[in-house]
Amino acid sequence: MTTENKQRLFPVCTQNELNVLNSKEFVLYQNNRPYFGFVVQKGEEIFAYANNCPHQGRMLQWKPDRFLNKDASKIMCAAHGAMFELHTGICDAGPCVGKQLNSLKCVRENDVIQIIL
Numbered sequence: 033m034t035t036e037n038k039q040r041l042f043p044v045c046t047q048n049e050l051n052v053l054n055s056k057e058f059v060l061y062q063n064n065r066p067y068f069g070f071v072v073q074k075g076e077e078i079f080a081y082a083n084n085c086p087h088q089g090r091m092l093q094w095k096p097d098r099f100l101n102k103d104a105s106k107i108m109c110a111a112h113g114a115m116f117e118l119h120t121g122i123c124d125a126g127p128c129v130g131k132q133l134n135s136l137k138c139v140r141e142n143d144v145i146q147i148i149l
């Protein structure tokens with residue numbers, strides 16, 4: 033008997049929902065446990081990360097679905113202001129410079145953003 037590691041797709045939001053603030057949070061349930069994450073977009077590209085700051089493990093959002101700084105050029109943690117690159121999740125300013133958000137695989141199909149776990 034073999035154990036297969038099957039990937040699963042989890043729809044988390046539509047492109048229209050993501051367009052409102054350029055970021056959107058989600059929670060998925062795996063084995064009855066919540067998994068918190070968020071999606072951001074930069075131009076046509078989308079990126080997804082676990083909602084867990086590498087500084088002190090807090091959630092990053094300022095308000096529901098708000099993860100970006102004023103000009104939407106960086107992900108910004110609400111707790112102590114760490115700034116992360118949108119496309120890599122690497123912190124380039126603040127208390128955890130050089131650390132990185134945990135990235136998640138994501139795809140867009142028919143305007144639905146899906147996370148691959």
Ligand code: FES
Pocket residue numbers: 085086087088089090109110111112113114126127
């Ligand atoms: S917990 Fe995010 S910067 Fe401190």
